[in-house]
Amino acid sequence: MDVSVDIMSTKEICFMCNGNGFRTVHEDTTKTNVVLIQCLNCNSNGEAFILDREKHDKLKAEFERDYKPYLATLSDYVKQNKEKQN
């Protein structure tokens, strides 16, 4: 098996930012302020090479189970900015 070809062909939409290249997070633990941050998982490309499928799938599963349900969403961010303008 040619490993280099295999690596080149495994590129996926980044699961952390859904291909946006940035993510929304709460600025601090008080969860009052939502901020945009660059996505480090894909270097803000929106797509990431999968170098280790097993490791990637494990990380993705953990992210979706332990972090995603608690993260601020883009709609939270939009809503917050609307409230600021009023």
Ligand SMILES: [Zn+2]
């Ligand atoms: Zn990303």
